[in-house]
Amino acid sequence: MNIVLFYHSILSDWNHGNAHFLRGIVRELQQRGHQVQVFEPQDGWSLQNLLEGYGPEKLDELQHYYPGISTNFYTADTLNLDAVLHDADLVLVHEWNDHALVKRIGEHRSRSRYQLLFHDTHHRAVTERESMARYDLTHYDGVLAFGQVIRDLYLQQGWTTRAWTWHEAADTSVFYPHPRPATYDxxxxxxxxxxxxxxxxxxxxxxxxxxxxxxxxxxxxxxxxxxxxxxxxxxxxxxxxxxxxxxxxxxxxxxxxxxxxxxxxxxxxxxxxxxxxxxxxxxxxxxxxxxxxxxxxxxxxxxxxxxxxxxxxxxxxxxxxxxxxxxxxxxxxxxxxxxxxxxxHTCAHRVDELERICQELGLKVKALKKAAIAES
The missing domain is CATH 3.40.50.2000 (Glycogen Phosphorylase B;)
Known part of the structure; x- marks a missing residue:
């Protein structure tokens, strides 16, 4: 599949705990032969704090752990959704995006054929309900919520008509047992x-x-x-x-x-x-x-x-x-x-779940996956 992801940041995890899971999902999708592009705002607060506090060398260090990890920076004025999404099969929009962007992508979906999902990985649906209610998900095909209670809330509040529970998980390509020293620190x-x-x-x-x-x-x-x-x-x-x-x-x-x-x-x-x-x-x-x-x-x-x-x-x-x-x-x-x-609870398990959701939405995941692998 051709998959486009709108994240707050994939490069920075400064006060951005979801970066672990989001990175792991991107890597797992790519390893299965899916074509993945990530878009994040040029002035995102997490990346700006990382660069100001620790310098651009930390982005070089990230490449050691996630070889080839990359993103596409955009501003609201320069983002051309027709160009970005012209051949997309699946689009995921993370809930740390601006309300205006979430609505804009939804309106674009109303004139397109890809499947569009909103991805919620925070407690704001409970603690900042008014803000979350302002997200216009009218043209979204559903919501991925990182817990059953969040999933149910989206349905009960009428914010969406379809929602799935999609928990976070560990990227075991980075998070795994390392050798322990003879003497602990x-x-x-x-x-x-x-x-x-x-x-x-x-x-x-x-x-x-x-x-x-x-x-x-x-x-x-x-x-x-x-x-x-x-x-x-x-x-x-x-x-x-x-x-x-x-x-x-x-x-x-x-x-x-x-x-x-x-x-x-x-x-x-x-x-x-x-x-x-x-x-x-x-x-x-x-x-x-x-x-x-x-x-x-x-x-x-x-x-x-x-x-x-x-x-x-x-x-x-x-x-x-x-x-x-x-x-x-x-x-x-x-x-x-x-x-x-x-x-x-690995990112591979969660991509399995995501692929099943895609099939439920009518995407031919296996056929597209095999074709992508054959071309690589």
């Missing part, structure tokens, strides 16, 4: 952005306080940490590493003995069944994971076997002590979680 690693005060209390209860009280050697990576957060890390003896390129996470996981997952409050309170990308990343890398509470309503994992669940800060300390003192239990958790990812 520390006990615990956490990779995540502080965010918009959506989990401040939770980060203290399930991460900062347990590390401090257990006297663990810990390191945290992420961006948008306010002064009070940095002070809390310092008081707890936690090293702060700043921004970490997403593609280097697997290498860092290998240098530590355990990690934790602390979901943001909207996912815990209003969006059951959506783990976000972080557990997929950790489990794919074979590091033991302990999570603060979230409702695995869609049974993606087996809590207690893929990872431990700590319902309170006290339980988090107990779980950390178990993993750090019982090597057999730690290895058992890591192996079970890794197997679950490989069996059900």
């Amino acid at each position: 520390g006990d615990l690693i956490w990779i995540g952005n502080w965010g918009d005060e959506e989990r401040t209390a939770e980060l203290h209860e399930f991460l900062i306080n347990p590390v401090k009280e257990l006297g663990l050697r810990a390191k945290i990576y992420g961006v948008r940490y306010p002064e009070h957060a940095l002070k809390s890390l310092q008081d707890a003896g936690i090293e702060y590493g700043g921004w970490l390129p997403n593609y280097k996470a697997a290498e860092e996981f290998a240098r530590y003995r355990v990690t934790v997952h602390v979901p943001r409050r909207p996912y815990v309170e209003a969006l059951p069944g959506i783990p976000t990308i972080r557990p997929f990343e950790a489990l794919a890398c074979g590091i033991p994971l302990i999570s603060s509470p979230w409702d695995d309503a869609e049974h993606l994992f087996t809590p207690g076997q893929d990872f431990l669940v700590a319902r309170t800060g006290t339980e988090m300390k107990q779980c950390l002590h178990t993993v750090l003192t019982d090597e057999a239990r730690a290895q058992q958790l890591a192996a079970h979680g890794l197997e679950t990812i490989r069996r059900s």
